[in-house]
Amino acid sequence: MDPYNPVPNPLLVVISGPSGVGKDATLNRMKEMGYPFSFVVTTTDRPPRPNEINGVDYFFVSTAEFERMIQDGELLEYAVVYGQYKGVSKAQVRRALDSGQDVVMRLDVQGAATIRRLAPEAVLIFLSCESEEELTARLRARRTESEEALRARLALARQEMERLPEFDYIVINRTDRLDETVETIGAIITAEKCRVRQREIAL
Amino acid sequence: MDPYNPVPNPLLVVISGPSGVGKDATLNRMKEMGYPFSFVVTTTDRPPRPNEINGVDYFFVSTAEFERMIQDGELLEYAVVYGQYKGVSKAQVRRALDSGQDVVMRLDVQGAATIRRLAPEAVLIFLSCESEEELTARLRARRTESEEALRARLALARQEMERLPEFDYIVINRTDRLDETVETIGAIITAEKCRVRQREIAL
Numbered sequence: 001m002d003p004y005n006p007v008p009n010p011l012l013v014v015i016s017g018p019s020g021v022g023k024d025a026t027l028n029r030m031k032e033m034g035y036p037f038s039f040v041v042t043t044t045d046r047p048p049r050p051n052e053i054n055g056v057d058y059f060f061v062s063t064a065e066f067e068r069m070i071q072d073g074e075l076l077e078y079a080v081v082y083g084q085y086k087g088v089s090k091a092q093v094r095r096a097l098d099s100g101q102d103v104v105m106r107l108d109v110q111g112a113a114t115i116r117r118l119a120p121e122a123v124l125i126f127l128s129c130e131s132e133e134e135l136t137a138r139l140r141a142r143r144t145e146s147e148e149a150l151r152a153r154l155a156l157a158r159q160e161m162e163r164l165p166e167f168d169y170i171v172i173n174r175t176d177r178l179d180e181t182v183e184t185i186g187a188i189i190t191a192e193k194c195r196v197r198q199r200e201i202a203l
Numbered sequence: 204m205d206p207y208n209p210v211p212n213p214l215l216v217v218i219s220g221p222s223g224v225g226k227d228a229t230l231n232r233m234k235e236m237g238y239p240f241s242f243v244v245t246t247t248d249r250p251p252r253p254n255e256i257n258g259v260d261y262f263f264v265s266t267a268e269f270e271r272m273i274q275d276g277e278l279l280e281y282a283v284v285y286g287q288y289k290g291v292s293k294a295q296v297r298r299a300l301d302s303g304q305d306v307v308m309r310l311d312v313q314g315a316a317t318i319r320r321l322a323p324e325a326v327l328i329f330l331s332c333e334s335e336e337e338l339t340a341r342l343r344a345r346r347t348e349s350e351e352a353l354r355a356r357l358a359l360a361r362q363e364m365e366r367l368p369e370f371d372y373i374v375i376n377r378t379d380r381l382d383e384t385v386e387t388i389g390a391i392i393t394a395e396k397c398r399v400r401q402r403e404i405a406l
Binding site for chain 1: 204206207208209328329331332333334335364367368370371372373374375387389390391393394395397398399400
């Protein structure tokens with residue numbers, strides 16, 4: 001590394017954490033603020049929620065198409081979450097990294113663990129919130145799920161919280177302080193860019 | 204670590220780099236900006252420069268007193284730089300860390316290497332500048348040294364630049380962009396506070 005002109009490698013940043021902590025809201029705010037990252041769009045076979053746009057929030061594909069992508073090894077990681085597929089296209093990530101762009105993706109805890117195995121040098125950020133009560137309140141406020149689905153999410157969240165040691169960083173996404181969350185993530189990325197021992201992503 | 208309330212350990216942050224890169228200016232700006240750190244004051248037996256204040260810029264002591272401190276093991280690190288002693292009081296750092304405060308100190312490259320041995324979990328930041336030409340210009344602008352002393356400093360700076368791999372982070376202190384330098388250091392400290400595997404400083 002040239003001490004007068006250190007050139008950082010592009011980063012692969014994973015924003016993860018249990019559902020309800022605010023992964024989507026965090027990434028959306030990062031996009032709004034014009035952060036110069038390449039944001040990965042997750043592919044899923046679940047039906048879009050109201051207001052979700054294909055190619056922006058997710059790539060919505062049929063179950064058959066998703067299974068073809070698995071077969072053809074086109075996915076960097078995929079998982080079945082609540083009976084639905086979610087995955088990340090390998091080509092999309094490779095293209096961005098090759099062009100020197102930092103890549104940011106949102107993944108559930110299971111998916112983040114897969115990325116850790118495939119790309120040990122990825123930056124894994126665990127998003128959390130102030131308390132389990134707050135997490136419950138946020139999930140309840142969504143009103144998109146039955147009580148049964150909510151209980152299942154909470155049970156899963158408890159298990160996922162225990163996987164924190166697999167991550168590099170933890171950021172508490174406090175209620176009504178989304179900008180602070182985004183700034184903290186920005187600081188983590190700035191710091192990673194200054195590391196003397198740069199991370200090397202090989203996919 | 205509690206995923207709802209992660210409590211970071213206090214950090215020991217060392218700002219280092221060859222003379223001329225702007226270590227003093229950077230630390231002074233950090234103090235001005237009210238960063239909530241405990242700033243270590245270096246002890247030296249060199250005579251004060253104009254405008255330097257005892258207990259603020261340095262603790263100025265006699266050579267005999269400095270040697271007594273070495274004998275009594277009162278220094279965390281010390282070095283002879285250009286024929287003059289510089290050192291850091293162990294008690295000062297311990298007191299701050301014990302009270303939960305982050306400690307920031309400015310050290311030359313030799314001193315930073317000593318801290319790395321004594322406290323491997325210290326955060327070592329290497330301050331640099333845009334080019335060797337710029338470094339020469341900054342040293343020359345000081346006008347406090349003879350041409351011979353200047354040449355000696357430049358020769359030392361070249362050797363010190365090669366020790367970059369011993370550091371955790373590199374920050375380029377660009378001319379007239381001191382605020383950017385300080386913000387980057389702030390980002391590094393923020394990121395370190397979010398690490399899941401916290402650094403444990405034992406002195």
